[in-house]
Amino acid sequence: MAAAASSLAFTARRGDPELVAPAEATPRGLKRLSDIDDQDCFRFYRSVIFFYRAGGGRATSRDGEEDPARVIRDALAAALVHYYPLAGRLRELPCGKLVVDCTGEGGSFVEADADVALEEFGDTLCPPIPCTGELLCLPESNSAVVTNRPLLYVQVTRLKCGGFVFGSQICHNLVDAVGVTQFLQAVGELASGMAAPRVRPVWARDLLDARDPPRPTCHHPEYEPASDEANDKLRPGEKLVHGAFLFGRDDIAVLREQLPAFMKHRCSRFLLISAFTWRCRTAALGYGPGEEVRFMFVVNGRGRRGDRPLPDGFYGNALTFGVARTTAGELCSGPLSRAVELIAAALVRTAADGYTQSVADTVVLRGRPRFTTARTYVVTDLTKSALHEVDLGWGRPVFGGPATTTLATFHLPASGGGIVVPMGLPPRAMERFEAGVRAGLAAAAASRAVEPAVLSKI
Structure with a gap:
C-alpha cells in the first residue's frame, strides 16, 4: 500500500445505529433459501466499500439538503421495498435449514463523520482498505452468527473534504x-x-434446490478435505502482511509470450495471472514437492448450460467453485503453460451440463459442508463486475x-487495462512472493530480449 495509507489513523464519530425499514408495506411470511444459499461457509457478512468525491452535482454539507447520509438512508428504505427479504431476519429450522422471516424490520444504518480527507487514504485504494474498522459497522470475519439479527448493515461516513465513504455488509x-452489485445499483438509482x-429483483431460490433424491452428476473436489490439513503452511487467524500487485499491460504481454503459440490468443488474463x-505463491509458502496444492476460483452459475435457467434479476447465490489440483513440485518446476492448462481444465469442468444442480445435490448429501481452504489459493475475478x-x-x-482480503484474494480492474491482485x-x-514475481517477470522479459516490465507494488 502507499505509505500515506499504511500509516493512516483516525476515529469516526458514529451516531447510534437505527433500523431502516422498507418505505412502504411489504409482504410477510417465510421464504426458503436455496440449497446453494444455505451453506455454512456463507454464514458471514460480505463487505464492500465505496469512496466518493465531493460534488457530482450535489452539495454534501451536513446541514444541506443533499447530505449523503440522508439521501442514501432514504434510498435504502426505497430499495428495501423491492428487496424486502433483506429487511427480514434469518431463522434456523430444527433441521438446520435457514429461512428468511420477512418481518420488515429493516437493516442497520449508521451515519458517521471523520476528520480525514479522501486524499489521505493514498494515491491508490486497494484492499485491505486502511482503517476499515472505522468505516464498517461490523468487524471483518469469515464466519458470524447470522440468525435473528439484521441481514444488512450500512455506514455512511462523511469526510472533511466533502467526500464520503459508503460501507455495506450483507449476509x-x-x-x-x-x-x-444489483442491490447497490438499485439503491443508487433510487x-x-x-x-x-x-x-426487477427475482427470488426464484427453488431453481437452485437439490433434486429429490439428490443425485450429483459431477465431481466436486472443493468439498473434499486436503491431505494433512493440520500441517498447512497458512492457517486461518495467522498474522499476515498485505501487498497489492499491479500487473500492467506490459507485464501481461511478457507472461503471454511464455505460452506455446496455440495457447497465446486463447488464454484469458484471468488464466494467465492466476x-x-x-x-509464485506456492513457492513462497514452501510446500514440499510431493504435497498437493489447489487453486480454487469462483464461477458464476448464471446462464449455465443444462441447469434450470435463472431469470434476469436473480440476486441469490448462483456461485460455484472450480478447483485445479497438482503437487507443488509439478506446479513450480513445470512451465507456466502447465499451470494454465490445469486451471483451464477446471474451468471446462464447471461448464458441464447440470453443474450447478450437481453442486446443490452434493451440498445436501454431504450435510452442507464448508469448502476446503487448506493448501488452497482462492481467487474471485471482479474485473468484469460492475x-x-x-x-x-x-x-x-x-x-x-x-474492503479486506484474508486467505482469499481478488482480481480487480486497474486503469490502462491492468489487473491488481491483493x-x-x-x-x-x-518477501519470497514479491521476489518470485519480480524474478518471473524479469525472466519472461529476458526471454523476449526486451527491457523487463516493471511490476508495481501498490
Missing part, C-alpha cells in the same frame, strides 16, 4: 457478488431520483470493491 446467505430499479501467481461502477448519485466511485501472506512468505 452472504442471501446474495453473491452479482446480487450485491438515490438519483428513479421511481423503481431498472432491474497461473503465474499460483506458482461493482466498481456503482453510482449512488455522486458519480463513479474513486474505489468500489472488497495478497496476504506471512511476512517471510510475502
Whole structure:
C-alpha cells in the first residue's frame, strides 16, 4: 500500500445505529433459501466499500439538503421495498435449514463523520482498505452468527473534504457478488431520483434446490478435505502482511509470450495471472514437492448450460467453485503453460451440463459442508463486475470493491487495462512472493530480449 495509507489513523464519530425499514408495506411470511444459499461457509457478512468525491452535482454539507447520509438512508428504505427479504431476519429450522422471516424490520444504518480527507487514504485504494474498522459497522470475519439479527448493515461516513465513504455488509446467505452489485445499483438509482430499479429483483431460490433424491452428476473436489490439513503452511487467524500487485499491460504481454503459440490468443488474463501467481505463491509458502496444492476460483452459475435457467434479476447465490489440483513440485518446476492448462481444465469442468444442480445435490448429501481452504489459493475475478461502477448519485466511485482480503484474494480492474491482485501472506512468505514475481517477470522479459516490465507494488 502507499505509505500515506499504511500509516493512516483516525476515529469516526458514529451516531447510534437505527433500523431502516422498507418505505412502504411489504409482504410477510417465510421464504426458503436455496440449497446453494444455505451453506455454512456463507454464514458471514460480505463487505464492500465505496469512496466518493465531493460534488457530482450535489452539495454534501451536513446541514444541506443533499447530505449523503440522508439521501442514501432514504434510498435504502426505497430499495428495501423491492428487496424486502433483506429487511427480514434469518431463522434456523430444527433441521438446520435457514429461512428468511420477512418481518420488515429493516437493516442497520449508521451515519458517521471523520476528520480525514479522501486524499489521505493514498494515491491508490486497494484492499485491505486502511482503517476499515472505522468505516464498517461490523468487524471483518469469515464466519458470524447470522440468525435473528439484521441481514444488512450500512455506514455512511462523511469526510472533511466533502467526500464520503459508503460501507455495506450483507449476509452472504442471501446474495453473491452479482446480487450485491444489483442491490447497490438499485439503491443508487433510487438515490438519483428513479421511481423503481431498472432491474426487477427475482427470488426464484427453488431453481437452485437439490433434486429429490439428490443425485450429483459431477465431481466436486472443493468439498473434499486436503491431505494433512493440520500441517498447512497458512492457517486461518495467522498474522499476515498485505501487498497489492499491479500487473500492467506490459507485464501481461511478457507472461503471454511464455505460452506455446496455440495457447497465446486463447488464454484469458484471468488464466494467465492466476497461473503465474499460483506458482509464485506456492513457492513462497514452501510446500514440499510431493504435497498437493489447489487453486480454487469462483464461477458464476448464471446462464449455465443444462441447469434450470435463472431469470434476469436473480440476486441469490448462483456461485460455484472450480478447483485445479497438482503437487507443488509439478506446479513450480513445470512451465507456466502447465499451470494454465490445469486451471483451464477446471474451468471446462464447471461448464458441464447440470453443474450447478450437481453442486446443490452434493451440498445436501454431504450435510452442507464448508469448502476446503487448506493448501488452497482462492481467487474471485471482479474485473468484469460492475461493482466498481456503482453510482449512488455522486458519480463513479474513486474505489468500489472488497474492503479486506484474508486467505482469499481478488482480481480487480486497474486503469490502462491492468489487473491488481491483493495478497496476504506471512511476512517471510510475502518477501519470497514479491521476489518470485519480480524474478518471473524479469525472466519472461529476458526471454523476449526486451527491457523487463516493471511490476508495481501498490
